[in-house]
Amino acid sequence: MFTGIVQGTAEVVAIEEAEAFRTHVVALPEAMRHGLEIGASVAHNGVCLTATAIDGERISFDLMRETLRLTNLGALRVGDRVNIERAARFGDEIGGHAMSGHVMAMAELVELDEAPNNRRLWFELPHALGRFLFDKGYIGVDGISLTIGEVKPATATRGPRFCVNLIPETLARTILVDRVPGDVVNVEIDPQTQAIVETVERVLAARGA
Structure with missing residues (x-):
């Protein structure tokens, strides 16, 4: 489990390609690799990955x-950076919201509004994901626990839209500071919201509503 509180970013320093498969290596700062062992779960842009090799600061995943199909990790190149969160431990403070690290889809950044x-x-x-969006609901964007500011329903020509508002601390700690219109981010719908919506839909369907 993850909390959506990104601990920092890490640079992709190597990529090994294979058929429908890749291994990427990131340089994890010392503070983020403390106690890390092979088999540990680490979220990259909100995607739960397993550490497969450790060579000093160079950690392989x-x-x-399916990961390459559903997430933006397949588009990474050497030199790119990813948001990093180590798996939550029992007793840790939960500052964001519970996240599984299972990305549901990618979303395109379509508008950026800058202010001081x-x-x-x-x-x-x-x-298909519009039904899970609610004003002031939770959502995971590239692994960051965020509150939805506003929702715009889908139209005949475009999908549903939502906005998030970022404070300087979030920009300083994550790769969202570098996102520009046209970029795609990984999205995880809040698991509790997903469970409630799907349960209500099943109940209504069973009643013939």
Whole structure:
């Protein structure tokens, strides 16, 4: 489990390609690799990956076909940076919201609104996920626990949209500071919201509503 409180960023320093598979290596700062062992879970842009090799600061992670299909990790190149969060431990403070590290889809950044000490980002999601979006609800964006500021329903020509408002601390600690319109981010719907919506839908369907 993760909390969506990104601990920092790490640079991708090597990539090994194979058929429908890749291994990427990141340089983890000392503070983020303390106690790390092979088999440990580490979130990269919100994607739960397993450490497969440790060589000093260079930590390897395998990305299978489904991960490459559903997330933005397959587009990474050497020199890119990713948001990093180590798995939560029992007794840790939960400052964000519970996240599984299972990305549901990617969303495109379609609008960026800059203001002093603030940044508002608007993202567009696939139509099927619009039912999970609520004003002031939780959402994971590239592994960051964020509150939805506003939702715009889908139209005939585009998918549903939502915005998030970022404070300087979030910009300083994450790669969202570098995102520009046209970029895609990984999105994880809040698991509790997902469970409630899908349960209500099943109940209504069973009643013939």
